[in-house]
Amino acid sequence: MVSQGELLRRFGSPLYVYDADVVRARYARFVDAFDHQPLHVHFAIVCNKNRYLVRLLASLGAGIHANTPGDAFAALAAGVAADRIVYSGTNLDEQDFRYLLDRGIRMNLDSLDQLRDRARFGRAEDRTEIGMRFLIDDEDRPNRIGITLGELPEALAIARAAGLRITGLHMYAGTNTRRARRFIECMERLVDAAMQLPDLAWIDIGGGFGVAYEDDEPELEIEQLGRDVSARMRTLSKVRGPIELIVEPGRYLVGAAGSLLTTVVSVKTHGGRRYVGVDTTVGNIVVPSVYHTRHRVELVGDAAPLLDVPTDVCGNTTHSRDYLGRNLKLPEVAPGDVLRLRDVGAYGYAMSSHFLNRPRPAEVVIDGAGVHLTTRRETFADLVATQVDE
Numbered sequence: 001m002v003s004q005g006e007l008l009r010r011f012g013s014p015l016y017v018y019d020a021d022v023v024r025a026r027y028a029r030f031v032d033a034f035d036h037q038p039l040h041v042h043f044a045i046v047c048n049k050n051r052y053l054v055r056l057l058a059s060l061g062a063g064i065h066a067n068t069p070g071d072a073f074a075a076l077a078a079g080v081a082a083d084r085i086v087y088s089g090t091n092l093d094e095q096d097f098r099y100l101l102d103r104g105i106r107m108n109l110d111s112l113d114q115l116r117d118r119a120r121f122g123r124a125e126d127r128t129e130i131g132m133r134f135l136i137d138d139e140d141r142p143n144r145i146g147i148t149l150g151e152l153p154e155a156l157a158i159a160r161a162a163g164l165r166i167t168g169l170h171m172y173a174g175t176n177t178r179r180a181r182r183f184i185e186c187m188e189r190l191v192d193a194a195m196q197l198p199d200l201a202w203i204d205i206g207g208g209f210g211v212a213y214e215d216d217e218p219e220l221e222i223e224q225l226g227r228d229v230s231a232r233m234r235t236l237s238k239v240r241g242p243i244e245l246i247v248e249p250g251r252y253l254v255g256a257a258g259s260l261l262t263t264v265v266s267v268k269t270h271g272g273r274r275y276v277g278v279d280t281t282v283g284n285i286v287v288p289s290v291y292h293t294r295h296r297v298e299l300v301g302d303a304a305p306l307l308d309v310p311t312d313v314c315g316n317t318t319h320s321r322d323y324l325g326r327n328l329k330l331p332e333v334a335p336g337d338v339l340r341l342r343d344v345g346a347y348g349y350a351m352s353s354h355f356l357n358r359p360r361p362a363e364v365v366i367d368g369a370g371v372h373l374t375t376r377r378e379t380f381a382d383l384v385a386t387q388v389d390e
């Protein structure tokens with residue numbers, strides 16, 4: 001397998017690197033956990049729209065979950081068929097509705113207003129089955145997305161009047177949920193509500209399947225969760241006939257597959273702390289500035305003893321939150337050494353931005369012996385490419 005140093009020599013630093021075999025293994029483990037049929041796994045492209053990975057997941061049998069029409073566009077651009085895309089999002093305007101309806105994309109809407117808008121903007125040739133996002137938490141907790149149990153009869157009435165059929169309910173347990181119990185509690189409420197649908201055909205338990213970012217964090221017990229979800233689906237199907245189970249994992253499938261390689265530029269120590277300056281920034285990967293020490297950072301190369309000095313890994317801007325890691329333990333490092341941020345396959349490149357004006361890194365996918373450049377490195381010109389002088 002090509003070394004990480006070799007990758008940087010070929011593609012430059014910093015660099016996002018994904019391992020296709022990790023995605024295959026995560027997908028297989030996830031799918032195997034659920035024995036309910038029919039099961040439809042829709043990869044949440046919001047967390048990573050890398051075309052190589054989207055195509056890989058599609059080739060393994062996954063559809064796509066789209067949070068926005070732009071997500072749907074990215075999936076279609078990667079070659080995913082429209083009938084393999086499920087949209088579940090919020091606040092669509094007329095143009096958004098038409099984009100999705102014209103392509104026959106299945107939708108979960110999140111409010112009575114959106115359902116009325118669907119009726120208003122729809123045409124006779126549009127698909128008539130619709131799903132509704134269900135507000136899974138107590139109504140007194142602030143949560144803006146989904147309809148309540150009390151609103152369900154009105155939703156059914158609006159749909160009926162418009163010639164639509166509500167054939168499924170959707171939920172979202174919250175991102176990076178590592179407690180299997182949370183999914184089951186939410187699902188129980190969802191299934192209770194779904195019993196009120198005369199045309200029930202599917203249950204969509206959304207995404208949010210969590211991963212461990214620290215050595216001592218417990219993993220989500222996906223096998224246990226899959227068994228529990230499948231058992232509930234079997235019970236439901238006994239009462240209501242065959243019901244499709246839809247799941248929308250993002251982070252779970254690709255999070256561990258991604259690394260961000262970055263090169264050390266400077267090292268300084270003062271006040272008992274070591275500051276390791278690198279050639280990337282939180283503009284290239286937003287998560288550390290939001291969640292601080294979320295990604296494990298390792299020195300690439302031969303194993304070396306960790307120094308007992310609190311170490312911050314600092315980005316290449318003076319922004320006060322430009323730290324890729326804080327209070328870490330790292331070995332001796334010197335300019336030119338390479339560090340690896342682990343588990344950046346989800347919400348890494350996807351959340352990067354031009355804030356701080358450091359062009360975004362390239363992305364490569366390692367697939368067996370193959371190394372594929374999938375996103376070119378940005379240049380300064382990309383930072384101003386959308387500006388016009390009218």
Ligand SMILES: Cc1ncc(COP(=O)(O)O)c(C=O)c1O
Pocket residue numbers: 044046047065067088089172174175176206207208209248249250251252346
């Ligand atoms: C409705 C829905 N499904 C799935 C996902 C994917 O979430 P995760 O990557 O946590 O699995 C999201 C993320 O925002 C979402 O909003």
